[in-house]
Amino acid sequence: MKVDVQANLRLVLERVAAAAARSGRRPEEVKLVAVTKNVPVEVMREALAAGVKAFGENRAQELAAKYPLFPPEVEWHFIGHLQTNKVKQVIDRACLIHSLDSWRLALEISKRAREKGKTVPVLVQVNISGEKSKYGLAAGEVKDFLVEVSALPGIAVRGLMTIAPLVEDPEEARPVFRELSRLAARLRAELPAVNLEYLSMGMSNDYTVAVEEGANIIRVGSAIFGPREN
Numbered sequence: 001m002k003v004d005v006q007a008n009l010r011l012v013l014e015r016v017a018a019a020a021a022r023s024g025r026r027p028e029e030v031k032l033v034a035v036t037k038n039v040p041v042e043v044m045r046e047a048l049a050a051g052v053k054a055f056g057e058n059r060a061q062e063l064a065a066k067y068p069l070f071p072p073e074v075e076w077h078f079i080g081h082l083q084t085n086k087v088k089q090v091i092d093r094a095c096l097i098h099s100l101d102s103w104r105l106a107l108e109i110s111k112r113a114r115e116k117g118k119t120v121p122v123l124v125q126v127n128i129s130g131e132k133s134k135y136g137l138a139a140g141e142v143k144d145f146l147v148e149v150s151a152l153p154g155i156a157v158r159g160l161m162t163i164a165p166l167v168e169d170p171e172e173a174r175p176v177f178r179e180l181s182r183l184a185a186r187l188r189a190e191l192p193a194v195n196l197e198y199l200s201m202g203m204s205n206d207y208t209v210a211v212e213e214g215a216n217i218i219r220v221g222s223a224i225f226g227p228r229e230n
């Protein structure tokens with residue numbers, strides 16, 4: 001059966017608006033990144049026509065292949081683990097890298113950005129749940145890391161990102177989101193010079209809970225585009 005992207009999108013936006021209201025915010029304060037990994041270009045065009053403004057990709061090659069097929073006003077977000085040898089491909093295209101997860105990657109982004117005379121906005125990925133399978137810094141490592149990355153040219157921290165464990169009941173993900181929010185609040189007080197305006201958290205299964213806990217960027221794929229085949 002063909003997926004009704006427009007109807008799915010409408011439902012997601014309604015649920016985001018309700019969750020934003022529950023957390024005392026306006027719907028416009030939450031940015032929706034439509035995660036388009038493995039989504040065909042024709043379907044992405046439907047999403048654009050339905051009002052999507054930002055796409056999220058997790059592979060550098062897929063981003064590079066799709067990027068020239070869309071108008072320049074489309075925003076591209078890089079949300080996957082980024083290998084240092086792919087940094088060049090990504091920094092030319094992504095407006096925000098959500099997944100800064102190592103010092104080595106920070107150095108490479110800084111170096112490549114300086115070569116191009118640009119500053120690349122990034123979020124620091126935090127592994128709140130501590131699952132071994134997940135990338136990201138431990139919560140206790142984030143402060144020192146932010147101080148060090150902030151001293152690098154060509155890279156600009158804009159916030160934090162996390163991925164919650166895949167659970168049946170999204171309520172089980174709530175403590176993870178709450179902890180990232182609290183960590184951000186603490187670090188904003190302790191490091192006022194570091195910009196931590198964005199909290200990227202929440203996916204198809206748990207975005208309403210994430211918004212209730214303060215997410216202002218959500219990364220939603222299958223709730224818009226239907227189940228993926230991988």
Ligand SMILES: *Cc1c(COP(=O)(O)O)cnc(C)c1O
Binds near residue numbers: 058223
């Ligand atoms: C795939 C992916 C998403 C979207 O997942 P859905 O469950 O399809 O919404 C969000 N964030 C990251 C980092 C992803 O890799």
